[in-house]
Amino acid sequence: MLILGMVVIGMTSVVALGSVALEDTERQSTLERAEQSMAQFDSRAAQVALGAESLQELSLGHSSGNYQVVEGEGTITVTHVNHDGDDSDGDDDKTDDGNYDDDEDIYSGPLGAVVYQNGDTEIAYQGGGVWRHQDGNTQMVSPPEFHYEGSTLTLPVVTVTGEDSASGSPTAVVERATSTETIYPNSNTDYVDNSTKQYTNPASNGQIIVTIQSEYYQGWEEYFNSRTEGSVIDVDHGAETVTAELITLGHQGEFNLPSEDNPFQVRGLEPSMQDGDGLKDLAVTLRPIDRTQDHFSSLDWSMYVHSGGQEMEINLKMQGSGGCGDAADLTIYYHDGGETYQGWHAENAYTVDCSGSTPKIELDLIGDSTPSMNYESVTASNLVASNPNSISLQDPVVFDHFEGDNADVTYTVGSDASADLIIRHYFNHFAPTFDLRSTDGNHGNSVNEPSSNGNNIIYTGSDVITYLHVSENEVKVRFE
Known part of the structure; x- marks a missing residue:
């Protein structure tokens, strides 16, 4: 009886532990498939957002998790700090006194997100990038639509709208909501406090500051540090924000x-x-x-x-x-x-x-x-x-x-x-x-x-923003 009891206990433990391990393996496999699906969704959404297609559909495959469009999740703000190069005493000596004298929010708006949730893990598409959020931390799966190469920053802001959700084996439908709006350069737009200066290239004086407020801010921080020549100057964990600085060429x-x-x-x-x-x-x-x-x-x-x-x-x-x-x-x-x-x-x-x-x-x-x-x-x-x-x-x-x-x-x-x-x-x-x-x-x-x-x-300049291209690209997402 003693031997039989020990065998039963052993078998029960093996079955229980094996079941847990199997569940963990299946969940990890499900999350990996969700990452792949989101990466494919990223590619299809870019075709719509950046103008190649007006509508794209993608089967996301079977999953035990849940998909949801979260309109308004996160914001992005692009600020030209001290854009005229003057200091606060008004003597036009083309220096910055460190107080950010004349700042212009070139663009500020919501990002939105498409989020897959399975237990305590989220796989999210936001800003043209894919992010994995788990245990209070976010890692970048694929980079956002944010390109800083040489002296040019190209930032097509992808905004997601919609209120749909789905589970099982949904098909995501991405369609263009509005035409692409060119924010910068735009010779028809003046700086608010300087009517003689337009949103034109080459951008000069001050710095370009990009601020992301998002649940996935840590992933954005990783991207700014590892994939761009900008420097992260502030991370506010309480407000879930990360701010990166990209300098512009000085006065010539x-x-x-x-x-x-x-x-x-x-x-x-x-x-x-x-x-x-x-x-x-x-x-x-x-x-x-x-x-x-x-x-x-x-x-x-x-x-x-x-x-x-x-x-x-x-x-x-x-x-x-x-x-x-x-x-x-x-x-x-x-x-x-x-x-x-x-x-x-x-x-x-x-x-x-x-x-x-x-x-x-x-x-x-x-x-x-x-x-x-x-x-x-x-x-x-x-x-x-x-x-x-x-x-x-x-x-x-x-x-x-x-x-x-x-x-x-x-x-x-x-x-x-x-x-x-x-x-x-x-x-x-x-x-x-x-x-x-x-x-x-x-x-x-x-x-x-x-x-x-x-x-x-x-x-001549290097590692600076000389040419700035910012546009707003809105897509609407639903599930079928």
Whole structure:
């Protein structure tokens, strides 16, 4: 009897455990089939939403779960943050003070979803993507209709409408609800607070912010982090939102001379030494505060970048009395945060020009006519914003990817190189985005920042949004 009882108990346990395992296997198989069905549904819905077909039908196969159209599930908002590049004090210096001065919601609307539910697991189609939601977490099964390649963001927003539900072996019917509406670019639409700026490409200034509010926000976060060049800047688990930032190319052309408090932001610079790529033009015109005979008598002016432990400074220091025809020395300094620095110096690099109504010094820093500079030690007296006195000159120093041949070039003390090449090389170290500032070492008869116009910057961009394409594509889903 004892042996018989043990056999019965063993058989019962085997049957019970086997039944549970079988149920788990069958459920997992059902969920995998549902994922495949949803992936096929995704493909058919895209044909309708993006204009190839007006109606598509798809048999979803037999399932023990339930399908439902959830109209209004989730929202998407596309915002052009600080679209005019101004700061809040209204001085039009093309910088962002960090408070998102002028923001425009280019698009905001519901996404909707088609959801398959089986127990505590959901397989959902939303925004042109398929998501698996289980145990409070969401994973991406297939990516949404969100394409960020090179400098172009293509975002056909797919909106699902309907109120139907089904189980068993339903057939999903997808039909176009409305014609595709082009949101951006659209020359007939003005920015709300700037009637002279239309929704046209190339998009410039500020950032493009995409915010998703959805039960499946974690899957969207996974997509932004793994499949795009954008960066997730905020995840709010309580509100079920994820926000991704895609930067636009910074201001090009003429710009006001920056100061320490109001820097000029270089945004999206492509790090390149190829001809025609990367930094293509940088010109600065300096004018004196006092227009006496000694126009630039105490000139000690620097334009600099300090970012992430790195320092670069371009200094111009007057050697004569500062009158017409007198010359100023040029110094370029770079420090990567380590125990050594790199220093360049050119005597009599630029002269005071009095040919016009106002004395000026024109610094053409990029191009074939830039001065030749010598690799040598510099001191704090050659600079304003940096201090190399406690560190030593790096010798030798290697510039990589020199010009177009991808070869490395080594410089030692006494070597020569053009200011054009040196500045482009160091700017690459800070790319793609950094702040340019300027300051005076002497606060007497030096640079008059407001009147120092004639400044120009041109550069090619990478990892930025230059062309933006946003459209609304509404489909209606029902089951038969």
